[in-house]
Every structure is written in C-alpha cells, then in structure tokens.
Amino acid sequence: MNVFQGNDEGDPGVSRLGDRARLTSDRLTGIPKRVTEIEAYPTVVKEGGVVVSEENAEGTFREFIREHSNVFRVEADDLRLVSIRNINNRWYVKYEQRYKGLPVHKATVGLDSSEDGKVGTYAASYHPDIDLPVEPAISLEAATGAAIETYPKGRQRYLRRQDDVLLVYPEKSDDQVSYHLAWKIQIVTEEPDPELEKFFIVDALDGTILRSYTANFPGAQVTGMAQAEVYPENPTDPISTVPLEHEYVEIEDAGTTTTNSAGRFKKYVNWLWPLFHWPTGDATFTLDGPYARVQDSAGVDFTETRPCNTTSPCNMTWSATDRDHINVFYHMNLFHDWLADQLGYSWKNPWDGTSRLNAQVNHSFNNAYAGNPMKFGTDPFARSSDVIYHECIHNVLYEIYGDYIGWPDSHAEAYGMDEGFADYFSSSFTNDSRHGEGYTSSPRNLDNNKQYPGKSGYNIEGHTGGLFIGGAGWELRQRLVNIYGGSGARIADQLLLEAHQILSTYPRDYYYSDPSESNLLSALYRAADIDNNLKNGFPYFNDMQLAFHAHGLLQAVLEDRDSFDFSTNTLGTLTGGDLYYYDGKFWANNYEQNGVKDLGGIGTPDLGGITIPKSGYTRFGVDAVEGHTYVSKAQDGEQQSYIVFRVTDLGASKSTVTVQYLYRVSPFWYIANLNTKEIHKPVCRWVSLMAAGNKHHLKSLKTAAHWIKDDGYNGCYYCLNRYDTDTHTMRAVLRNLNADLETP
Ligand SMILES: [Zn+2]
Structure with a gap:
C-alpha cells in the first residue's frame, strides 16, 4: 500500500525525506550512495518523544534507515555500529556492513542529524548483492604463508603475522563488483620497517593474493652516515676516516636505529615529526651497538649529538685528539664481523649473556685486559688493532671454556693456549704473524722456531708459551695456505676454533699434546675427523703433525x-x-x-x-x-x-x-682406505705431493694406483692435476704410473 503523496514512480519514497532531498546512486551497485538535504525525523523521535542520546542513537537511526529501506535499499539488520560522535551539536553515526556476520571490507553507512534528531545527510558504500559461502577453504596459516612467500627469501624469516580478519572483499573493476571471501592479514617485521610491513588480502576460497599494500602511511625519514677517525692497524699508522658500522643512533622522539656496514642509517618518522622538530631535531650517536660498547674509564658512554631533519642527511664523523675510544669501537665491530662471517662464530658476552662485548678506554696502566669490560690502558694499547682483537679472543675463549683456558695459573701449558690463540686469531685476521707492532719494539711473532721443552718441569709464562702453541697453529695455517691459497687460512681457523670447542668439553686441566691429559692435539684430530673414526685416517693429519712437530709439540x-x-x-x-x-x-x-x-x-x-x-x-x-x-x-x-x-x-x-x-x-695407508668414488681432496693432494718427493712413496702410489684402477684411474689423475704445486713433476709421475700400469 502506497500511503505517500507526491512520489514519482522512479523514485519511491524520496520525498518523504524532505522536499529538497537529493539522491545520487552508485554507478556499480545502483543503490543510493548519497542523499543530501534530508529533513526528516525518525518516527520514535517525532512521534514517540524520544530524545536522542549517545545511548539510544544507534537504535534510533537504525530504525530510521529501516523505515526508509525502500529508498536506501540497505538491510538495517546487517549494520553494526562503528561510532557515534556528537560534534558541534550534531550527531554523526557510522555503521559497517556485515554479511552473515563477516565484515564487508570498507563498506559503511553513515548519517548525521541535528541534536534533536532531524537527519540531514545519508551516505553509504554498501553492497546489496553478495552471495558467498562464509567457510574458508584456505586456512589462515596457508594464507599467511602465501603472503610471506612474496618477499625475498632472505627476508622471510624476519616476518610474522600481526593482525588478521576474515571478511568479504569487494573487488571493483570498471563495470562490476565481484565479491570474495578473503583473509586480510598484516605482515610485520621484528624491527619496525615501513618498507616491509604490508597488508595482504588473500582469497580464502582459492588462495589468490587479491591485493597487497604497505601498512604505513607514508612518512619521512632521517638519514645519515657515521664515520670515524681510526688507526687502521697500528698506533703509528696515519689516521684514516672510515665508515662506522653497528653503531646506535637515536633520533629524538622516534627511537633508535643502527648504522649498517657502510656507516649509513635511516629512521622513519611520522609525517608530524618535522613539524614538532622544526627546524631540526637531535640525532644522538653513541659508541654502543649490538656487538660492542666502549666507555671511558669511569664507565660513562661516549655520545655526540647532531641536529637532524628529514630533508638533508645527518652525517657525523667521530673525531678527537685522543681517539682511543673511537678506535676500539671500530676494531671490535670489524673483528666481530670477521668471526661471524668467516668462521660462523657470533660472539656472546659470557658474563651477561648478551651479544655485546664491553670495553673501557683511557685507564692509566700500560696494558690491556680481557674481561667485562675489557680495559685498555695508555694510548698504544687502544690504538693497536692486534691488541683489541687479542683481548676480544680472550673473551671468546672464556665463553667457550666457561672460564679462561689456564689463567691465572700463569706458568701452565693451558695459559699458553689463552695467549697463543689470542695471538693466533688476531694474526690470522690481519694476515700477519707479528703481534703488537707499533706499541712495542719487539712484537711477538708466531712465525718462529720456539720449541716446547716437554711437560715435566714446564714453567713458561703464558705469552712466551703462547709462541710455540700459537706458532704451531700458524704453521698449520701457512701449510694450508700453501696448498689451498687464502681459503687454507680459514680451514685452519675453523679447525682450531672447533678444536677449542671440543677441548672445552674435556675436564680440566688442559695441555698441548700429552695423551694422558685433556689435550689440544687430540681435540684437533677430532675436529678434522670426518667419519667418527680416527683409526682410518682423517684430513690434514700430516699437516697437523708437521705443524706440531715444528715446535717439538x-x-x-x-x-x-x-x-x-x-x-x-x-x-x-x-x-x-x-x-x-x-x-x-x-x-x-x-x-x-x-x-x-x-x-x-x-x-x-x-x-x-x-x-x-x-x-x-x-x-x-x-x-x-x-x-x-x-x-x-x-x-x-x-x-x-x-x-x-x-x-x-x-x-x-x-x-x-x-x-x-x-x-x-705412507700414502698407501690412505689410499687403501679411500673410497675411490669420493676421493677426499686433502688426502688426494697429499698423496700426490708425497709421490713427487719420495721414491719410496712413489712405489706406494704405484701400488695404490692398482687398487683404484677400477675407477679408470680418474681419482689419481684428478689428484695429480688438481692439487700439485709442481704440475710438471706430477705429470711425469702420472706418465710413469700409466706406463707401469699398462705394462703387465
Ligand atoms: Zn693476552
């Protein structure tokens, strides 16, 4: 029954909203998206005497929408209140659309009214024709996985899901709207990173990623670069300005960031930050970071503050007449990275469990000490990269062993290992067997002929004892460098670091080689072993022997x-x-x-x-x-x-x-144990070297070659070509072998 007057046929009921009411329809859905100049009250207000309040506004205006559903063409029962606000004596009410209980993405209906309830404007982004199942076929986990898959591989493990909701997602094209049951997921990073954080809309029925967009309103960033004046190696070196990595930079009211390996940093700030920090805010640089902190002798941080803004880079170069603090911080980070990148060992502070070692500088003594913090005395000690690396390794070995290896028993073999390997790893990094050039006129040198005098009556101070055990390490390193080039140094580093990890599991006290004690040599053999069987031989055996032999060990x-x-x-x-x-x-x-x-x-x-x-x-x-x-x-x-x-x-x-x-x-031993299909490189190379230098071994090799003839002899050929320093000799050996083998 039509009780209204004056309606025209194409627009039923609009005039009931007021003489001047104007209606605009949505081009795609065909239903009203906007009705202005309404002058109508909800029935309960006009006829029921209800006074509109915050408490009853939701129901009151929902009824109004229902009373005019022939005009608005929305289902009032599908509207869920989002907000009611009274602003400047008007009511503003906003509902979101639900479909079978699920929110419809960005679909809302709103209206405003005078304080006494006379509605003025109605607006809607409403979807009238949804027809979807509401049970997802794709799980939330699967949808999250699909979202994370879109990132570069290296980034994926830093990502996680923060918010999620199952909803109806209207996908609009030029001439239609299609509806999807979808997961909306926010992917975030551990450290806030606006470039990585995104929202994803994933179809919950077929897993398609319908849309993704960055989760953050575009803000601005403060960028810059930290550099430092340092002594590249020795206290006597000319000063060099280098990028300062792993340094915390705090941007006023925006949090802390860390410089990268190029010394650069950036910190996102929100769009208001430049207004509140006009013309500049503060950037505070501290000699502190995830892996190193340097303080003065009283335990006070070194900090510098620079003005910063979002329009030009905020650069800072650490400079001072006395650069001890800068130098120690720089070299600690450099050494940390080398251990982590080359040896896979990321240091831990054994005293507090963090990933950061601490140091103090400018103490008055003529020395440097390991510990927490490490303490550096007068200038030359803090300006020698050797000394800085040496003290860091003391701490690393402390962490591995749960204590120093031998200190404070200063004349024990074990203390010699503390010092010898502090020198060794420092020297291996600098690729220089000398330790402490520039602060002492007589630097220690791991390239030496010092001989171990034997276990009975051993009474040698740690740094001196370190010369032959560290020297044996260096000898092993150089032997492997001669064979494998630069990568041989890393093989030796790995073997020795692993040997310490193994030795640390044996009971104290620790010795160099004596088999009746917990000793490094046995641990080194275990580190090199590849099949949990020392008796059938293991790689690098001969080079280890010769390295220890060179120092009477x-x-x-x-x-x-x-x-x-x-x-x-x-x-x-x-x-x-x-x-x-x-x-x-x-x-x-x-x-x-x-x-x-x-x-x-x-x-x-x-x-x-x-x-x-x-x-x-x-x-x-x-x-x-x-x-x-x-x-x-x-x-x-x-x-x-x-x-x-x-x-x-x-x-x-x-x-x-x-x-x-x-x-x-004898190479014969090795070859007898060799699996010819998988000839092990060190064994291979060693076999051929032995054959080159020794008639006795040549005979063994010939015999051995018969053993591996089944392999078409390729193993030997491979050995001889790949690993010989003297290719000419090796080819001659190979020809002889061939002749020998081919002559019955
Ligand atoms: Zn030391």
Missing part, C-alpha cells in the same frame, strides 16, 4: 704398560696402538703391532729426515735409552707407515718414559 709420557697409538694420540694398556712400554722396554708383540728398531744414540737430527730401515725390527722388546732414536712399524691397517721417535726423558727407575715422535705417513 709431538710428545707423549708413557707409563709402565702403556700402549700408544701415535696416529690418534691415544693411550691403551699393552694392546692397541703401535707399541707399548713395559719394564723399561718398547714392545710390539700384541695384536696388530709389528715391531720396533733401536737406531741408537745418533744425536738429534730431525725426525723427519731419518731414513726408515727396511729390516731389523723386533716385536719382543728393545731397551729404552735416553737420547736414543727408534723406528716403529705402524700397526696393522696403516700400511707401510712408520713412526720415528726419540727418548727425551727416562726416570732413574724407568717407571715413565717421555718420547718425542713424528709419524711418517
């Missing part, structure tokens, strides 16, 4: 009935290993043992140069005599290998004997 103290396996540095009782010591004699008459020969008192020629005798070995005891040199056949399974050793100490009762030794490896 291959020594073992045997007690009565001790057997010894030289190639694994392992003691046993009578059986196992290459020989045993019993009743003042060396014996080799147990299972797998093969015989010993006494070469007599031939003086102290290098054990590496002793000619291996072909005969004269006995399994049934040769007397141990101080100063005598012996040769032992290696045990079964270590084909054609020998051990040359010398008795360096024999107590009067002969209850213990100290031997210094060198294992003379």
Whole structure:
C-alpha cells in the first residue's frame, strides 16, 4: 500500500525525506550512495518523544534507515555500529556492513542529524548483492604463508603475522563488483620497517593474493652516515676516516636505529615529526651497538649529538685528539664481523649473556685486559688493532671454556693456549704473524722456531708459551695456505676454533699434546675427523703433525704398560696402538703391532729426515735409552707407515718414559682406505705431493694406483692435476704410473 503523496514512480519514497532531498546512486551497485538535504525525523523521535542520546542513537537511526529501506535499499539488520560522535551539536553515526556476520571490507553507512534528531545527510558504500559461502577453504596459516612467500627469501624469516580478519572483499573493476571471501592479514617485521610491513588480502576460497599494500602511511625519514677517525692497524699508522658500522643512533622522539656496514642509517618518522622538530631535531650517536660498547674509564658512554631533519642527511664523523675510544669501537665491530662471517662464530658476552662485548678506554696502566669490560690502558694499547682483537679472543675463549683456558695459573701449558690463540686469531685476521707492532719494539711473532721443552718441569709464562702453541697453529695455517691459497687460512681457523670447542668439553686441566691429559692435539684430530673414526685416517693429519712437530709439540709420557697409538694420540694398556712400554722396554708383540728398531744414540737430527730401515725390527722388546732414536712399524691397517721417535726423558727407575715422535705417513695407508668414488681432496693432494718427493712413496702410489684402477684411474689423475704445486713433476709421475700400469 502506497500511503505517500507526491512520489514519482522512479523514485519511491524520496520525498518523504524532505522536499529538497537529493539522491545520487552508485554507478556499480545502483543503490543510493548519497542523499543530501534530508529533513526528516525518525518516527520514535517525532512521534514517540524520544530524545536522542549517545545511548539510544544507534537504535534510533537504525530504525530510521529501516523505515526508509525502500529508498536506501540497505538491510538495517546487517549494520553494526562503528561510532557515534556528537560534534558541534550534531550527531554523526557510522555503521559497517556485515554479511552473515563477516565484515564487508570498507563498506559503511553513515548519517548525521541535528541534536534533536532531524537527519540531514545519508551516505553509504554498501553492497546489496553478495552471495558467498562464509567457510574458508584456505586456512589462515596457508594464507599467511602465501603472503610471506612474496618477499625475498632472505627476508622471510624476519616476518610474522600481526593482525588478521576474515571478511568479504569487494573487488571493483570498471563495470562490476565481484565479491570474495578473503583473509586480510598484516605482515610485520621484528624491527619496525615501513618498507616491509604490508597488508595482504588473500582469497580464502582459492588462495589468490587479491591485493597487497604497505601498512604505513607514508612518512619521512632521517638519514645519515657515521664515520670515524681510526688507526687502521697500528698506533703509528696515519689516521684514516672510515665508515662506522653497528653503531646506535637515536633520533629524538622516534627511537633508535643502527648504522649498517657502510656507516649509513635511516629512521622513519611520522609525517608530524618535522613539524614538532622544526627546524631540526637531535640525532644522538653513541659508541654502543649490538656487538660492542666502549666507555671511558669511569664507565660513562661516549655520545655526540647532531641536529637532524628529514630533508638533508645527518652525517657525523667521530673525531678527537685522543681517539682511543673511537678506535676500539671500530676494531671490535670489524673483528666481530670477521668471526661471524668467516668462521660462523657470533660472539656472546659470557658474563651477561648478551651479544655485546664491553670495553673501557683511557685507564692509566700500560696494558690491556680481557674481561667485562675489557680495559685498555695508555694510548698504544687502544690504538693497536692486534691488541683489541687479542683481548676480544680472550673473551671468546672464556665463553667457550666457561672460564679462561689456564689463567691465572700463569706458568701452565693451558695459559699458553689463552695467549697463543689470542695471538693466533688476531694474526690470522690481519694476515700477519707479528703481534703488537707499533706499541712495542719487539712484537711477538708466531712465525718462529720456539720449541716446547716437554711437560715435566714446564714453567713458561703464558705469552712466551703462547709462541710455540700459537706458532704451531700458524704453521698449520701457512701449510694450508700453501696448498689451498687464502681459503687454507680459514680451514685452519675453523679447525682450531672447533678444536677449542671440543677441548672445552674435556675436564680440566688442559695441555698441548700429552695423551694422558685433556689435550689440544687430540681435540684437533677430532675436529678434522670426518667419519667418527680416527683409526682410518682423517684430513690434514700430516699437516697437523708437521705443524706440531715444528715446535717439538709431538710428545707423549708413557707409563709402565702403556700402549700408544701415535696416529690418534691415544693411550691403551699393552694392546692397541703401535707399541707399548713395559719394564723399561718398547714392545710390539700384541695384536696388530709389528715391531720396533733401536737406531741408537745418533744425536738429534730431525725426525723427519731419518731414513726408515727396511729390516731389523723386533716385536719382543728393545731397551729404552735416553737420547736414543727408534723406528716403529705402524700397526696393522696403516700400511707401510712408520713412526720415528726419540727418548727425551727416562726416570732413574724407568717407571715413565717421555718420547718425542713424528709419524711418517705412507700414502698407501690412505689410499687403501679411500673410497675411490669420493676421493677426499686433502688426502688426494697429499698423496700426490708425497709421490713427487719420495721414491719410496712413489712405489706406494704405484701400488695404490692398482687398487683404484677400477675407477679408470680418474681419482689419481684428478689428484695429480688438481692439487700439485709442481704440475710438471706430477705429470711425469702420472706418465710413469700409466706406463707401469699398462705394462703387465
Ligand atoms: Zn693476552
């Protein structure tokens, strides 16, 4: 029943809203999007005497919309209140559209009225013809995964979902609207990053990403660069200005950011920031960051403040007449990155569990100390990169071992390792065996011939003791550099760092090589082993041997009935290993043992140069005599290998004997154990070097080549070509081998 007067047919009911009411329809949905100059009251106000209030406005105006639904063409029951505001004596009411309980993206209906309830304007972005299932077929997790997939691989692990909602998403094109059941998800980063944070609309029925857009209203940013005047290596170097990385920069009222490896920083600020910080705000630079903090001797931060704004870069160069603090901060960060990037070791502060080591500078003493904080004394100590790296490594080793390796027992072998490896890793990073040039006239040098005097009566101060154990590390490094080039240094670094991690799990106290104690040599073998079986050999064995041998570090103290396996540095009782010591004699008459020969008192020629005798070995005891040199056949399974050793100490009762030794490896042993399909590079290379230099080994190699002939001989060929420093000689060897093999 039509009770209204004056309506024209195309526009039923509009005139009831007032004589001047004007209606505009949405081009796509065809329903009113805007009605202005309404002059009509809700019935409950006009006829029921209701006074509009904040409490009843929602229902009152919903009824008004329902009363005029023939005009507005929206379903009043699908409207959910968003807000009611009374601004300047008018009511403003806003509803959002729901579809079967789900919000419809950005679909709202609103109106305003005078304070007494006379409606003035109506506006709607409303979707009248939705027809969708409301059960998602794509889970929220799957939708989140699809969103994160759109980021570069390296960024994905820093992202997470913050907000999510299931909704109806109207997708508008030029001539129609289509509706999707969709997840709206906000993806955020750990550290706020406006360039990465986005909203995603993902179709909840088929998983399509319908839309994504940055989550942040475009703001502005404060950018700049931090640099520092430093001593590149030594206190005597000319000053250099370099980018300062990993430094915190705090932008006033906007939070803290960190400089990157180029010293650059940026901090997003909201669009109001420039107004509140006109013409500039403050940027505060502190010698503090995620990995290093440097303070003065009283524990006070170093900070500098510069004016900054969003229109020009805010640059800062740390400069001072006394640059100790700047230098220490710079080199700590540099060294942190090297350890993390090259050795995969990201340091931890053992005292507080953070990732940051702390330092103080300008103490009055002539020295530097590890700890928390590290303390740097007079200028030269804080200006020597060697010293800074050295103290950092003390802390790193402290973290690995749960304490210093040997300090404060300052004349123990273990303290020698504290100092030797603090020097070693510092030197490996600088690629210079000298430590402390520029602050001392006599820098320590890891490239030396210092000899370990033996375990009994060892009484050497840590820094001096460090010269031969650190020297052995350096010798290993240089051997591997000679073979593999620069990457050989990293192989040695990795092996030694792993060896310390292994040794730290053994009980205290710690020694260099003695097999009856927790010792570094055994840990190093374990670090190199690839199949959890030391007895079948392992990579780098010969280079490790020779490195320790160069400093007299291959020594073992045997007690009565001790057997010894030289190639694994392992003691046993009578059986196992290459020989045993019993009743003042060396014996080799147990299972797998093969015989010993006494070469007599031939003086102290290098054990590496002793000619291996072909005969004269006995399994049934040769007397141990101080100063005598012996040769032992290696045990079964270590084909054609020998051990040359010398008795360096024999107590009067002969209850213990100290031997210094060198294992003379035959390539035959290795090749016998080789899987020819996967020839291991170090073994390969070593086989060929041995063959080049030694007739005896050449014979072994020929024999071995028969073993691997099934492989079409490619393994050897590969070895010889790939790893020989002297290609010409190697090719000659290869030709001989070929000739030999091809002649029955
Ligand atoms: Zn030290």
